Amino acid sequence: xxxxYFAPSELIINSDGSVFHLHLKPKDLAxxxxxxxxxxxxxxxxxxxxxxxCEVSNREFRAIxxxxxxxxxxxxxxxxxxxxxxxxxxxxxxxxxxxxQTRYENEQLRQLSLVxxxxxxxxxxxxxxxxxIASAKSIGFDGLLNFYAGRNQASDLAFEQAFKEQVQWxxxxxxxxxxxxxxxxxxxxxxxxxxxxxxIACGGFFGPQGRELRLxxxxxxxxxxxxxxxxxxxxxxxxEMESSALAGLATLMGHKAVTCCMVIANRLAKEANxxxxxxxxxxxxxxxxxx
Numbered sequence: 001x002x003x004x005y006f007a008p009s010e011l012i013i014n015s016d017g018s019v020f021h022l023h024l025k026p027k028d029l030a031x032x033x034x035x036x037x038x039x040x041x042x043x044x045x046x047x048x049x050x051x052x053x054c055e056v057s058n059r060e061f062r063a064i065x066x067x068x069x070x071x072x073x074x075x076x077x078x079x080x081x082x083x084x085x086x087x088x089x090x091x092x093x094x095x096x097x098x099x100x101q102t103r104y105e106n107e108q109l110r111q112l113s114l115v116x117x118x119x120x121x122x123x124x125x126x127x128x129x130x131x132x133i134a135s136a137k138s139i140g141f142d143g144l145l146n147f148y149a150g151r152n153q154a155s156d157l158a159f160e161q162a163f164k165e166q167v168q169w170x171x172x173x174x175x176x177x178x179x180x181x182x183x184x185x186x187x188x189x190x191x192x193x194x195x196x197x198x199x200i201a202c203g204g205f206f207g208p209q210g211r212e213l214r215l216x217x218x219x220x221x222x223x224x225x226x227x228x229x230x231x232x233x234x235x236x237x238x239x240e241m242e243s244s245a246l247a248g249l250a251t252l253m254g255h256k257a258v259t260c261c262m263v264i265a266n267r268l269a270k271e272a273n274x275x276x277x278x279x280x281x282x283x284x285x286x287x288x289x290x291x
Contacts, residue, residue, distance in 0.1 A: 006103045011094055019091045019100075022076065023056040028065050029095045030072040032291050035088065035116040037242065039077040045117070045284050046075055060084070068288050078116075082142035082201060082245035089114075089249040112255040115189055115287050119280070120199070120240040120261035121209065123227050127195060127237050127263050132283055134190035135199035135259040136181055137234070139163060140244030142203045143174040145252075154251040156180060159231055167225040170218065179248035182256035189258050189290050197237030199259065200226065201244035209239050238263060260287065 012020035019025075034045055039062040046052060049066030056063050060079035065072070078088045096110040122131060137156060145151045156178040163169070163176065190196055202208035207215060210223035226236050243259035250257030262283050 003104045006094075006098060006105075008103075011098060011103065013100055017100060018056070019095055021058060021087050022061050022063060022091045022095075023058045024054075024063050024074075024076075024091075024095055026095045026100055028054045028056070028063070028074070029092065029112075030065055030074040031096075031110060031112055032071060032073045033092065033112055033114045034073060034075040034287060034291065035114060035242075035246070036075065036077050037080055037118055039079075041117075041280075041284075042075050042077050044281065045288070048285070048288055049073070061088070071291065073288070073291065078242065080205075081241050082140065082144045082203065085242050085245035085249070086144055089246065089253070093253045093255070109254065112250075113185055113291060114246065114250055114255055114257040115185070115291055116242060116246055116257070116259040117280070117283055117287055118240055118242065118259065118261045119264045120238040122238050122263040122266040123223075124235055124237055127197070128266055129263050130279070131263040132194040132286070133197040133199065133238050133261050133263065134181070134186055134194040135238075135243045135247070135261070136186055136196045137198045138179050138181075138244035138247050138259065139198065139200045139236070140177045140179060140248065141174070141208055142201055142241075142245060143177075144245045145177045145179065145248040146175055148249075148252060150252050151177060151248075154179060154248050162231040163229060166229045166231070167222065173218070177244065177248065179244050179251060181247050181258040182250070185256040186258045189260055189287060191286070191290065193286070194260060195237060198234050199238050199240060199243045199261075200236055202239055202241055205241070 042062045046064040052066040054065045063076045065074040078084045159178045246257050
């Protein structure tokens with residue numbers, strides 16, 4: 001089979017040999033990767049490292065590679081949304097599996113372990129503010145995976161169909177997909193103190209999550225239908241904005257991935273914790289110990 005060449009227009013490499021957006025070089029990337037949305041949270045994660053070997057920053061993307069308890073880890077900020085996850089995952093995979101000198105795929109492929117640490121809104125009585133949720137499945141409202149070959153092979157099609165039927169999904173909003181976390185990584189990270197959840201990754205913070213300010217919603221009852229949805233003993237536990245793209249792209253690329261979030265608002269109870277930044281370090285510590 002002929003090896004694929006990645007042209008300069010497809011894989012953009014900076015003059016210093018780093019990848020276009022992340023500004024990381026292949027040698028800088030560890031096989032254990034923690035993803036966070038907020039660039040400021042990168043320093044919080046890295047504050048636990050015993051040593052730091054590199055630190056780079058560009059736009060919303062900040063990365064630090066260092067060592068925690070003899071484990072080499074890279075922490076990267078993604079910014080908000082599945083569109084940014086598309087950038088980060090593709091560039092991390094390129095760093096791991098493409099030779100930047102020849103622009104051909106490496107003979108020996110690396111498998112990354114990717115854990116996203118984030119915040120979310122809880123949707124059920126068993127997900128009050130402060131709960132840690134590990135996303136076993138992620139329903140993508142974002143549509144990102146639909147642009148990649150293999151989308152159906154990387155999705156739980158039976159779950160997807162049941163969801164669309166039960167919530168009376170309007171296809172004008174795009175075709176949702178259901179991506180799954182890597183089971184081994186999920187069990188290792190979630191342990192016995194995180195809820196295994198079904199997460200919806202939305203394409204926005206307001207309308208797509210059922211928040212209504214001045215603009216009316218296309219389906220005002222969608223959140224109520226989502227909360228009532230049940231399939232194979234599973235219910236939707238939380239909203240966030242990145243997990244589906246992470247799980248789906250990682251599956252297609254051959255990496256392991258899982259998202260774990262701390263609930264900072266419960267939509268059912270209409271409660272929120274705006275000061276969550278003071279308490280998320282507990283989740284960070286758990287992930288560092290288990291990754």
